[in-house]
């Protein structure tokens with residue numbers, strides 16, 4: 001008798017092993033700037049386990065209004081807050097959302113004239129600042145979050161590191177495996193604030209009890225795109241973002257990495273994941 005173990009194709013890229021668990025043939029890993037730029041170094045940050053469904057983090061990434069409320073004391077440390085209910089909301093003049101070939105873009109336009117625009121790479125990556133935040137579902141109620149951060153070489157020369165350093169982030173809550181309402185979250189870091197907001201919605205958020213408002217247009221758009229792409233998959237088509245043609249993958253896909261690095265350079269780590 002012969003016993004054959006199930007196996008899947010795996011590719012190493014940017015210090016991570018990427019496994020493909022779908023039907024053959026495996027598609028290509030899209031040529032996003034954050035993985036493929038050679039003029040800098042990368043570092044991986046492994047976040048504490050997120051004890052909720054991965055899509056709660058993705059919905060949050062299409063909700064730009066939360067920055068000015070949830071992150072009001074961490075977005076610009078030291079800035080006085082006059083009213084914690086409105087936070088920094090009055091800085092913003094408009095929120096906009098639109099589709100790009102590889103995902104969804106959200107744009108904040110500030111009254112100062114500054115525009116902050118960064119994409120969700122469909123279906124499970126937020127590209128913001130110098131990072132790609134990859135949310136990998138472990139099961140329906142647990143998620144592993146990997147940050148790949150890119151630090152460009154100042155003089156633009158090739159500085160790619162072959163072995164990418166890895167840092168494990170300490171738990172944001174105590175006890176580290178407790179669920180809401182028994183967990184206490186630290187609230188002095190942007191990413192910890194987000195973990196609190198994601199997990200306290202419950203292991204799988206009950207959307208029948210939510211009250212959406214005009215600034216939730218991005219959340220609605222993400223849900224509609226997800227349902228549309230699931231339908232395409234059910235009909236035998238490739239969903240958004242699947243690349244199979246090497247010629248299509250020959251050039252780098254610009255996810256605004258240069259712009260988002262420049263924009264957040266003065267704020268540093270505190271601007272992660274808005």
Ligand SMILES: [Fe+2]
Nearest residue numbers: 066194273274
């Ligand atoms: Fe956030």
